[in-house]
Amino acid sequence: MSGLVYCLLLDGALLRDHALLHSAQRAGRALYTDLGPDASMVGPWLWPDIQLADVGVIDLPMRHGVSEIHAAIPIDLLFAHLTRIRHLVTHDGQRYFVRYADMRALSSLQIALDDAQWRFLVGPITNWSHLTRDGTRRHIVDGPLPSSHSLNHIELKPRQLAVLLDAGLPDLLSRALEELEEPGLCPESDASQYAQLQAAADLVRSIGIESFPIQRSIARQAALHGAQAIQSEDFLRLIEGARWQDTLHLIDAWKPSQALRRQHEKAAKQST
Template identity: 25%
Template sequence: MDYLFAIDNKIIIQRDEMAFIHSAGDAATSWNIPGQAGASSVFLLIDGAQYPGIWRILQYRFRRLPWVSLADADCASESGPVLLHATSDQTMTLAWFLEHTKGLHCLSWIESSLGLTAMRDHLRSLARITAEDGVSYDMRFYDTRILPAWYQMLDAHQEVHALGPINSWTYLDRDSLPCTLFGHSQAHAPAGQTLQLSATQERSLLEATLPDIVLEYLEQNGNADLAAMPPAQRYAFIADQVKKASSQYGIVSIQEIALFCSLALGIGCNFDKLLPVAQVLQKFTGAAARSAGGYAALQNA
């Protein structure tokens, strides 16, 4: 099961004023930004796992559109990310994909002077990361709920490396508003290198992914109380309960946190104050810090 990342939709990612939110009407034209001289191409990055129909679309509707898979040649699959080079009719192409991926979190678009092959190689190099303990992972930044967390996690040197040849990188947030990460507009991609995560970076990313991990777990297991809740309210509710379960009671298991959230959905957000429940929850208090296993914003390579 693919677990995904998201942050509270009230948060705007900022680093040295390089990220901002547009109005919704700017979505299909957001690469036409003053001060971004030298931009010559727009690339659409699509998560094939969320939008498996992309392969048939490329074969029939956009068969002349240049594209490549970001998956390595020896492990390419129809669930891998796809990079499209919108060389002409950029606004119309992007508008079509925005319309047909509505409600998903699979589409972002990049403005850069790189060619298709160079951009593919650069993004491939960013997708492979190594944790402090030496374990390698694939970073799913092509899911737009992971993208802002990945960006926020980067240190200054890593940010320059990652966004060096990129003019702008735009995605839709949880409210379907386009957000742009500004790069450095370098003419050439840096030499490929595997990004090294510190323990602090890894912990920050993994903690940020937990609400969506639990939310998707509950959705895929058909939680009726969650289904009855308006979609716009689900993430905030689950995020609050996840924080309470993990920080207040030290619950570490995904399944147990999901059970905690299920009880909150069925009984009420303060169900943990009921005496019988409070007595059971005491056994979790003071538990060890959450381990890194089981989070798939990072996937084992």
């Protein structure tokens, strides 16, 4: 396509001190320059004429902060568009930065926005892709979208805000578990542990657990023990009880029984 520009979009906060960000800082442009040097460093960066294939597969979790954008407009207009969409507001007037350079946040936002809001956010971008946890390329935008001239900003309704928070729960739990710095607990870089967090998030939603410390404790057991935890009757009873009493210490202390471990080890052998 004539006039097509391509570039990498980098999340400065996720890629802090990474060599890739240092290269972008030399050859690219910060999208938060008008907000001061500190915001500029940790905000998004646009690196023209570079593609994902040029940088290879980045380790997790930094990989979530690298995406490739194509647009059929000059780079200055793309820069202006990305600057324009950096805020959203809630129904009560609160304003937040849109973490569109973090693919986890962008994927959650795609679920929460309506069609007109999503078209406004995408604007002139004709293709927007990134590498997933397993290293495959995902196109979050694949082809030009109709323009949305009816909007000049994104305002989230209460229902949309709830959907956004719900969609981001596995990633929120993953980051919270990494902060525990517990040996063997690494859902940000271990795809199998992260998959168990997704199952744990589904479980707490279905049961109605709203306490984040309890959600985190359930996710921790799921990441460490997988199906031995979230399919265990005694563990599920503890979770059910958390709706009306404080069972946090019991969930934290839970360990799979020897019989349960043998059962899952046998099932794992049979499946291989």
